[in-house]
Amino acid sequence: MTNKDLCFLPATELATRIADRDISPVDAVEAVLAAIERWEPRINSFITVTAEEARSAARAAEAAVMAGDSLGPLHGVPFSVKDLLNTAGARTTFGSHAFADNVPSDDCVAVARLKQAGAILIGKTTTPEFGHKPLTEAPLFGKTRNPWNLECTSGGSSGGAGAAVAAGLGPLAVGTDGGGSVRIPAACCGIVGMKQTLGVVPHDQSPDSFGLMSYIGPMARTVGDAALMLSVMAGPDASDVHSIGRTLGDLAAAGRAAGDLKGARIGWRMLLGNEHIDPETAEIFQQALGVFEALGATLEAREDFFENTLPIWGPLTFSIWASRFGDIENKLGDRMSDTLRRWMAEGRQAGAVDVQDAMAVRTSVFRSVQAWFDDVDLVVMPTLARPAISTDHDLFEPIEVDGQAAGGPRDAWYPYTHPFNLTGHPAITVPCGWTKQGLPAGLQIVGPWLGDALVLQTAAMFEAAQPWSDKYQAKLGC
Numbered sequence: 001m002t003n004k005d006l007c008f009l010p011a012t013e014l015a016t017r018i019a020d021r022d023i024s025p026v027d028a029v030e031a032v033l034a035a036i037e038r039w040e041p042r043i044n045s046f047i048t049v050t051a052e053e054a055r056s057a058a059r060a061a062e063a064a065v066m067a068g069d070s071l072g073p074l075h076g077v078p079f080s081v082k083d084l085l086n087t088a089g090a091r092t093t094f095g096s097h098a099f100a101d102n103v104p105s106d107d108c109v110a111v112a113r114l115k116q117a118g119a120i121l122i123g124k125t126t127t128p129e130f131g132h133k134p135l136t137e138a139p140l141f142g143k144t145r146n147p148w149n150l151e152c153t154s155g156g157s158s159g160g161a162g163a164a165v166a167a168g169l170g171p172l173a174v175g176t177d178g179g180g181s182v183r184i185p186a187a188c189c190g191i192v193g194m195k196q197t198l199g200v201v202p203h204d205q206s207p208d209s210f211g212l213m214s215y216i217g218p219m220a221r222t223v224g225d226a227a228l229m230l231s232v233m234a235g236p237d238a239s240d241v242h243s244i245g246r247t248l249g250d251l252a253a254a255g256r257a258a259g260d261l262k263g264a265r266i267g268w269r270m271l272l273g274n275e276h277i278d279p280e281t282a283e284i285f286q287q288a289l290g291v292f293e294a295l296g297a298t299l300e301a302r303e304d305f306f307e308n309t310l311p312i313w314g315p316l317t318f319s320i321w322a323s324r325f326g327d328i329e330n331k332l333g334d335r336m337s338d339t340l341r342r343w344m345a346e347g348r349q350a351g352a353v354d355v356q357d358a359m360a361v362r363t364s365v366f367r368s369v370q371a372w373f374d375d376v377d378l379v380v381m382p383t384l385a386r387p388a389i390s391t392d393h394d395l396f397e398p399i400e401v402d403g404q405a406a407g408g409p410r411d412a413w414y415p416y417t418h419p420f421n422l423t424g425h426p427a428i429t430v431p432c433g434w435t436k437q438g439l440p441a442g443l444q445i446v447g448p449w450l451g452d453a454l455v456l457q458t459a460a461m462f463e464a465a466q467p468w469s470d471k472y473q474a475k476l477g478c
Helices: 003-007 011-019 025-043 051-067 109-116 159-166 183-189 223-233 279-294 310-335 338-349 352-372 409-413 418-423 452-465 470-476
Strands: 046-049 078-082 120-125 149-153 172-177 192-195 215-220 265-268 298-301 378-382 399-401 404-407 427-434 440-446
Touching (some): 003 025, 025 046, 025 051, 025 120, 051 120, 078 159, 159 215, 279 298, 279 427, 310 338, 310 418
Parallel strands (some): 265 298
């Protein structure tokens, strides 16, 4: 088996073949490290590569296999972690000069669980400073590019993770999602990304557990891999109030779902608080709806009014940033990202009453979305209103959709993602097609609270009916 073949094996298959002594974890890690070395000058998806530590872990993993030890479900499988999450002994910078030399002593809960399952950390992926924007660039490391088109963004803020997984630089990546930051880059890069129900994966690094809108989620090339990864990271932890009591059963099995969707009722929406969608994206999405119909589902167009949630998400998020990073801004000055400083300034302008009003509206949006599932099982929609935008786009300028200015990126490019950060509902994005220019388009499946298994099962059936895994190795492998 060539290095290229190894790099594009699904994690589920790789773990099985390692346990069967058919593939060495040393070979798997070396293949990924070689691919990182080839790709990094082009896409810049890693801040830190933990090559020697990964090699040491791979040798230990191989020894465990040969000794007949009990193995975890991800034994020997390489994975990466977005550089917003703590990794013991591995530099964690948050994309900021303020933490350029920061080396945590402990793993965050999700990373610790992946390691306990046998996965091998290969490095820390790029993020905009403190994960604050949908283009992945930071003063500390520069821009991350989309492997499908180097002039386009990989999305953000888990853009390094999205680019790395698509290019075969590890089958699994841990991302974070505060407004779409797993799902935006997953859609831009043509991979799977999931934001699970609030609390399913504990977030022990957030200083505010009660008001949490950020999620630690899986990114992978297949639904089965994302489901297995999620099943390992999920489960209660005392650090996160929302995680207590959260036990959803065998999520990995949900990602292996076979069969059809007979009897399922699926609502669909072309718009979600936006007015414009790229015609080719809309056409790809419409064709994807036919896959659900062919699987036996009943489709229902949902055209009721839904107000764009940016006016709610913005005051809550920007005021959090102003509170959390103000002291760092005072120390760094213009060495901090200008975009972050400008949004922090907006956050300071939001008064206490504005924030309280936004919190109240957040609850009303939750109730509105949860009511969708009174008469349908799931709701599907595009993930983005158009394919990946330029790496050089000014985020304070409107994006173009179908040749016309459509609004800012948050309200016009990804209005489909941040509503579910507010409401906590599970949402997964999967590739549903590629444009004539070769850029991926994503489809988002949203389920009721704690409907994560149903979301994964449906995504797995869609993937089986319209597979996409052949595209990575054919176009991106090297």
